[in-house]
Amino acid sequence: MDQVEKVIDEKKQGKPLLTEQKEGNSKKLFIESYGCQMNMNDSEIVAAILAEQGFNTTGDINEADLVLVNTCSIREKAEQTVRNRLQKYNHAKKHNPKMKVGVLGCMAERLKAKFLEEEKIVDLVVGPDAYRDLPNLVEEVEAGRDAVNVILSKEETYADVSPVRLNSNGVSAFVSITRGCDNMCTFCVVPFTRGRERSRDPQSIIEEIRSMHDQNFKEITLLGQNVDSYLWYGGGLKKDFHKASEMAQATAVNFAQLLDMCATEFPKMRFRFSTSNPQDMTLDVIHIMAKHKNICKYIHLPIQSGSNTMLKAMNRLHTREEYLELIENIYKIVPEMNLSQDMIAGFCGETEQDHQDTLDLMEKVKYSFGFMFAYSERPGTLAAKKMEDDIPLAVKKRRLQEIINLQQEHSLYRAKEHVGKVQEVLIEGTSKKSENEWKGRNTQNTVVVFPKEHYKIGDFVNVKIEDCTSTTLKGTAVGYSENN
Numbered sequence: 454m455d456q457v458e459k460v461i462d463e464k465k466q467g468k469p470l471l472t473e474q475k476e477g478n479s480k481k482l483f484i485e486s487y488g489c490q491m492n493m494n495d496s497e498i499v500a501a502i503l504a505e506q507g508f509n510t511t512g513d514i515n516e517a518d519l520v521l522v523n524t525c526s527i528r529e530k531a532e533q534t535v536r537n538r539l540q541k542y543n544h545a546k547k548h549n550p551k552m553k554v555g556v557l558g559c560m561a562e563r564l565k566a567k568f569l570e571e572e573k574i575v576d577l578v579v580g581p582d583a584y585r586d587l588p589n590l591v592e593e594v595e596a597g598r599d600a601v602n603v604i605l606s607k608e609e610t611y612a613d614v615s616p617v618r619l620n621s622n623g624v625s626a627f628v629s630i631t632r633g634c635d636n637m638c639t640f641c642v643v644p645f646t647r648g649r650e651r652s653r654d655p656q657s658i659i660e661e662i663r664s665m666h667d668q669n670f671k672e673i674t675l676l677g678q679n680v681d682s683y684l685w686y687g688g689g690l691k692k693d694f695h696k697a698s699e700m701a702q703a704t705a706v707n708f709a710q711l712l713d714m715c716a717t718e719f720p721k722m723r724f725r726f727s728t729s730n731p732q733d734m735t736l737d738v739i740h741i742m743a744k745h746k747n748i749c750k751y752i753h754l755p756i757q758s759g760s761n762t763m764l765k766a767m768n769r770l771h772t773r774e775e776y777l778e779l780i781e782n783i784y785k786i787v788p789e790m791n792l793s794q795d796m797i798a799g800f801c802g803e804t805e806q807d808h809q810d811t812l813d814l815m816e817k818v819k820y821s822f823g824f825m826f827a828y829s830e831r832p833g834t835l836a837a838k839k840m841e842d843d844i845p846l847a848v849k850k851r852r853l854q855e856i857i858n859l860q861q862e863h864s865l866y867r868a869k870e871h872v873g874k875v876q877e878v879l880i881e882g883t884s885k886k887s888e889n890e891w892k893g894r895n896t897q898n899t900v901v902v903f904p905k906e907h908y909k910i911g912d913f914v915n916v917k918i919e920d921c922t923s924t925t926l927k928g929t930a931v932g933y934s935e936n937n
């Protein structure tokens with residue numbers, strides 16, 4: 454596994470997710486999640502739905518009545534990880550023959566009933582839009598029958614389900630605002646596994662944040678495959694917006710307006726969002742970020758490649774020049790903004806010159822962070838159907854390593870920019886390296902560690918940054934911030 458992918462995997466990959474136990478619930482649910490933040494949030498929704506059906510979560514697979522794994526299809530490696538987990542479940546089943554096994558998420562959607570044939574251990578297959586049907590499906594499985602629901606929906610946003618916060622630090626939480634993606638990047642399986650784009654009622658988003666606020670959460674990340682495309686016009690698919698009534702169109706809420714609403718309504722909470730697609734990002738959003746101190750000055754702005762030929766082949770609907778212009782405009786409005794990227798090395802037909810264009814673009818932007826991958830062909834995508842996966846693995850890996858090495862230089866460069874400044878940090882927990890130090894993040898999403906003193910989790914603290922590595926800032930607290 455390449456270095457950066459390993460870091461991401463370790464951070465995200467499943468630990469059994471645990472929640473508060475609900476009195477009277479006698480059945481045990483073991484649930485783990487792989488892949489993106491939205492999967493983590495979906496598992497919280499699933500746990501909430503199943504809590505109503507008598508299930509409490511457990512961290513011990515050997516006592517579970519139901520084992521669920523929320524899966525990712527984004528790269529072949531992600532799917533292999535899940536297959537390996539299923540082998541482990543096979544082992545557990547020998548000790549715990551009553552346990553039933555269900556597969557959720559993108560692999561469920563991609564493989565559908567084939568899963569039941571390919572993996573004998575699997576009893577239940579449920580796609581990302583069908584979690585509301587889980588009570589019925591689980592009943593089927595308990596009666597000894599296999600159950601499958603992978604129907605994608607035009608409407609489903611789980612707006613009325615309050616997710617139970619799993620493994621939560623009690624400080625930061627995710628709130629999903631859009632589901633699905635209409636962008637059809639040629640390499641990407643997400644439009645097939647998560648369906649068409651639809652947005653969630655802003656009122657239900659505000660209410661969910663209010664409940665988080667009342668439980669003392671301090672930071673919310675608004676989630677979507679493509680948050681800048683958020684558009685609420687009373688429900689329905691984004692692509693059907695033009696069919697809505699004049700009234701519905703005139704009163705529609707876009708992403709900039711939603712951000713404005715959230716930041717205004719909860720001035721003591723911090724807001725983040727992910728992911729932004731450059732072609733859908735508007736400067737209105739940047740102006741709203743500039744207007745509110747409590748919207749974090751950080752944008753994850755994937756580009757995938759610095760070459761116009763590759764961007765076109767990938768069906769990314771902008772050029773390298775338009776992307777650089779967007780960034781220039783972002784800095785004009787919010788000079789302290791930090792940016793991160795996703796890059797794919799070795800996409801179909803990528804020449805050495807295309808790769809150099811990627812390195813050159815990185816030099817121009819100098820991102821603070823990056824998530825970098827070797828291209829992995831996904832069945833069913835346009836690239837798999839129409840283009841040849843023609844870059845040898847060794848070349849993909851070499852190019853990826855060059856991208857990773859350059860990113861590490863830039864991460865250090867950006868980290869050094871913080872040294873000497875006093876920055877507001879929200880304390881999220883104890884530093885992994887030292888019991889005596891807190892860990893939190895500044896507004897730009899860079900991790901900061903500092904001695905604990907009398908501060909506690911959830912405090913907003915001003916920290917003088919004294920030193921750094923490429924991934925972590927080190928400092929000393931100088932007092933509570935005004936936000937505290």
Ligand code: SAH
Nearest residue numbers: 640641677678728755795796826827828829
């Ligand atoms: N909009 C989404 C993107 C999901 S995929 C979001 O919310 O983040 C995350 C990243 O995985 C993409 O930006 C891309 O860099 C990478 N990726 C997607 N498909 C891939 C593939 N077939 N091979 C390698 N990397 C891929």
Ligand code: F3S
Nearest residue numbers: 634636637638641643
């Ligand atoms: Fe995938 Fe492109 Fe959407 S990367 S999630 S199709 S924006």
